[in-house]
Amino acid sequence: xxxxxxxxxxxxxxxxxxxxxxxxxxxxxxxxxxxxxxxxxxxxxxxxxxxxxxxxxxxxxxxxxxxxxxxxxxxxxxxxxxxxxxxxxxxxxxxxxxxxxxxxxxxxxxxxxxxxxxxxxxxxxxxxxxxxxxxxxxxxxxxxxxxxxxxxxxxxxxxxxxxxxxxxxxxxxxxxxxxxxxxxxxxxxxxxxxxxxxxxxxxxxxxxxxxxxxxxxxxxxxxxxxxxxxxxxxxxxxxxxxxxxxxxxxxxxxxxxxxxxxxxxxxxxxxxxxxxxxxxxxxxxxxxxxxxxxxxxxxxxxxxxxxxxxxxxxxxxxxxxxxxxxxxxxxxxxxxxxxxxxxxxxxxxxxxxxxxxxxxxxxxxxxxxxxxxxxxxxxxxxxxxxxxxxxxxxxxxxxxxxxxxxxxxxxxxxxxxxxxxxxxxxxxxxxxxxxxxxxxxxxxxx
Amino acid sequence: xxxxxxxxxxxxxxxxxxxxxxxxxxxxxxxxxxxxxxxxxxxxxxxxxxxxxxxxxxxxxxxxxxxxxxxxxxxxxxxxxxxxxxxxxxxxxxxxxxxxxxxxxxxxxxxxxxxxxxxxxxxxxxxxxxxxxxxxxxxxxxxxxxxxxxxxxxxxxxxxxxxxxxxxxxxxxxxxxxxxxxxxxxxxxxxxxxxxxxxxxxxxxxxxxxxxxxxxxxxxxxxxxxxxxxxxxxxxxxxxxxxxxxxxxxxxxxxxxxxxxxxxxxxxx
Numbered sequence: 001x002x003x004x005x006x007x008x009x010x011x012x013x014x015x016x017x018x019x020x021x022x023x024x025x026x027x028x029x030x031x032x033x034x035x036x037x038x039x040x041x042x043x044x045x046x047x048x049x050x051x052x053x054x055x056x057x058x059x060x061x062x063x064x065x066x067x068x069x070x071x072x073x074x075x076x077x078x079x080x081x082x083x084x085x086x087x088x089x090x091x092x093x094x095x096x097x098x099x100x101x102x103x104x105x106x107x108x109x110x111x112x113x114x115x116x117x118x119x120x121x122x123x124x125x126x127x128x129x130x131x132x133x134x135x136x137x138x139x140x141x142x143x144x145x146x147x148x149x150x151x152x153x154x155x156x157x158x159x160x161x162x163x164x165x166x167x168x169x170x171x172x173x174x175x176x177x178x179x180x181x182x183x184x185x186x187x188x189x190x191x192x193x194x195x196x197x198x199x200x201x202x203x204x205x206x207x208x209x210x211x212x213x214x215x216x217x218x219x220x221x222x223x224x225x226x227x228x229x230x231x232x233x234x235x236x237x238x239x240x241x242x243x244x245x246x247x248x249x250x251x252x253x254x255x256x257x258x259x260x261x262x263x264x265x266x267x268x269x270x271x272x273x274x275x276x277x278x279x280x281x282x283x284x285x286x287x288x289x290x291x292x293x294x295x296x297x298x299x300x301x302x303x304x305x306x307x308x309x310x311x312x313x314x315x316x317x318x319x320x321x322x323x324x325x326x327x328x329x330x331x332x333x334x335x336x337x338x339x340x341x342x343x344x345x346x347x348x349x350x351x352x353x354x355x356x357x358x359x360x361x362x363x364x365x366x367x368x369x370x371x372x373x374x375x376x377x378x379x380x381x382x383x384x385x386x387x388x389x390x391x392x393x394x395x396x397x398x399x400x401x402x403x404x405x406x407x408x409x410x411x412x413x414x415x416x417x418x419x420x421x422x423x424x425x426x427x428x429x430x431x432x433x434x435x436x437x438x439x440x441x442x443x444x445x446x
Numbered sequence: 447x448x449x450x451x452x453x454x455x456x457x458x459x460x461x462x463x464x465x466x467x468x469x470x471x472x473x474x475x476x477x478x479x480x481x482x483x484x485x486x487x488x489x490x491x492x493x494x495x496x497x498x499x500x501x502x503x504x505x506x507x508x509x510x511x512x513x514x515x516x517x518x519x520x521x522x523x524x525x526x527x528x529x530x531x532x533x534x535x536x537x538x539x540x541x542x543x544x545x546x547x548x549x550x551x552x553x554x555x556x557x558x559x560x561x562x563x564x565x566x567x568x569x570x571x572x573x574x575x576x577x578x579x580x581x582x583x584x585x586x587x588x589x590x591x592x593x594x595x596x597x598x599x600x601x602x603x604x605x606x607x608x609x610x611x612x613x614x615x616x617x618x619x620x621x622x623x624x625x626x627x628x629x630x631x632x633x634x635x636x637x638x639x640x641x642x643x644x645x646x647x648x649x650x651x652x653x654x655x656x657x658x659x660x661x662x663x664x665x666x667x668x669x670x671x672x673x674x675x676x677x678x679x680x681x682x683x684x685x686x687x688x689x690x691x692x693x694x695x696x697x698x699x700x701x702x703x704x705x706x707x708x709x710x711x712x713x714x715x
Contacts, residue, residue, distance in 0.1 A: 021699070025707045029629055030629075030712075129682065165631045422632075
């Protein structure tokens with residue numbers, strides 16, 4: 001009996017135990033991550049071979065410069081000055097001395113080496129976590145030597161993805177309208193370049209006016225609008241093969257053809273009987289379907305990434321505003337209610353935001369809002385800017401900006417600019433001529 | 447029959463007593479924490495020492511001298527006695543403190559130090575509404591004093607901190623340090639669960655003996671690649687910050703520490 005009572009007391013006796021202290025960390029900094037991009041090591045024999053083929057003295061160093069530049073322009077990384085590096089590239093690639101890299105405040109390190117193997121370029125790279133003292137990733141690529149810039153972009157994408165948790169956007173291209181000549185007599189050509197402005201190529205001669213090129217998200221196909229004998233024509237252009245085909249001649253004013261997410265349809269607006277509405281065309285059988293039927297002007301349609309919804313702008317409320325409807329044209333809802341005029345809505349590849357151009361009190365803004373119209377944020381303001389296009393990861397927007405002409409009608413320029421969702425990282429994208437109407441491709445390496 | 451009822455009732459009685467002793471919610475009343483009153487201490491002399499015009503200076507100095515005399519003559523020891531126990535409750539012997547303050551009376555710097563010490567204490571522990579009432583209504587002085595005698599500040603309440611965790615100021619210092627070290631990966635999907643729990647074992651100087659991600663299994667689950675990125679960023683923050691800003695005392699209390707990193711608030715905002 002006593003034993004039982006003792007046992008009961010033992011069970012119920014309040015033991016004084018220490019609870020584990022928990023501290024909630026709900027804030028951090030959004031400063032760019034300091035990282036070191038060591039030049040890729042290369043042996044003398046390979047160096048000579050690449051110098052012959054590419055006329056580049058040190059291809060390893062050139063590739064590392066591309067990686068460094070890409071990561072820096074993203075605004076999320078702060079590549080450290082190479083002058084401060086204590087370890088040589090060839091040794092760092094084998095086993096970094098983490099203490100040396102810690103000293104210069106690097107949190108991550110990229111090392112690698114380049115070889116000339118069977119007439120090809122072989123690049124291997126490693127990403128190191130300096131603070132944890134371990135390797136995070138190691139990959140190798142083999143390609144033709146002329147593809148060396150792409151290798152730099154692919155390495156940048158892999159590093160970006162490993163450190164931020166989302167896909168990169170560096171191994172991509174931008175198609176745009178290259179412009180030359182005075183404002184009243186502009187020559188407009190279709191042009192394409194890498195996202196960093198290199199490898200620029202003109203795709204048309206400039207005989208005909210070209211407008212609004214748009215990439216197909218599933219392949220390297222482009223649709224654009226061109227005026228042939230003063231009639232609007234929608235074209236399809238295969239970037240890889242260079243083949244071009246006419247999708248159709250459309251009556252009246254035709255605007256901004258754009259692919260559906262599966263690439264099987266084109267959505268656009270054109271004026272029929274004096275009224276602009278939204279139509280789709282099936283690229284296989286060329287059947288045209290009418291999506292909206294309203295006496296107002298409906299233009300700039302853009303599919304959601306899942307293809308279930310379409311955003312467009314319309315003046316059905318009296319002023320140009322943004323609307324969203326189901327892909328069959330039902331359940332039209334207005335989503336923009338702010339002051340000013342809203343146009344060119346473009347659905348983010350992530351599906352969470354819609355980018356737009358806004359005109360208010362004589363100024364143009366590029367902004368984003370959620371797909372229900374809430375959370376409107378204006379990212380940049382200027383005299384004239386429009387046509388935002390999303391990077392494939394939905395983090396950066398590219399658009400074009402025009403400057404005012406002076407009293408003599410001179411000083412007009414049109415340039416491409418990019419800005420990320422924070423609104424702080426705004427940069428001009430260099431083009432050899434004036435440029436407008438950019439469209440960002442999906443990742444080439446996918 | 448009656449015997450068995452008796453045994454049963456005795457056993458029930460024992461059981462009730464054991465329960466009453468052992469279950470803490472019955473034994474202890476929940477601690478009613480008063481709201482925290484933040485106090486900012488300003489050197490009033492810095493704000494009020496404005497240079498006077500040369501003519502007025504002489505007359506003001508004369509007035510000051512007169513005032514000094516008045517203060518030294520009028521400073522009665524009784525007044526200090528009244529203020530002292532309410533404003534500076536120390537765990538030490540009360541009488542000693544009275545003497546100290548009497549000694550320091552003419553030395554404003556020392557008195558300032560005493561006041562600062564109060565502000566650096568846990569305000570929630572020292573704040574006693576009854577004391578304020580006592581200041582207004584002198585009839586309550588005695589009762590508040592008697593409460594203080596039974597509620598000695600230091601040791602009992604230190605135990606309380608030991609059980610509940612770090613004090614607010616200690617926790618804030620640690621948080622502020624880690625905020626500066628944690629670079630949040632911006633590409634994370636903010637509509638997912640972005641909580642990483644890391645258990646740390648610390649040395650007395652705040653450096654890390656070991657760190658363990660508590661939801662480690664989630665790192666390798668399909669579709670949770672972002673979680674690995676987040677967890678690694680949290681580990682980097684801890685390593686970058688070490689030695690952590692931990693209290694100089696009470697090592698047993700915080701040698702095991704859990705940090706919950708939640709990026710959602712930052713990414714949504």
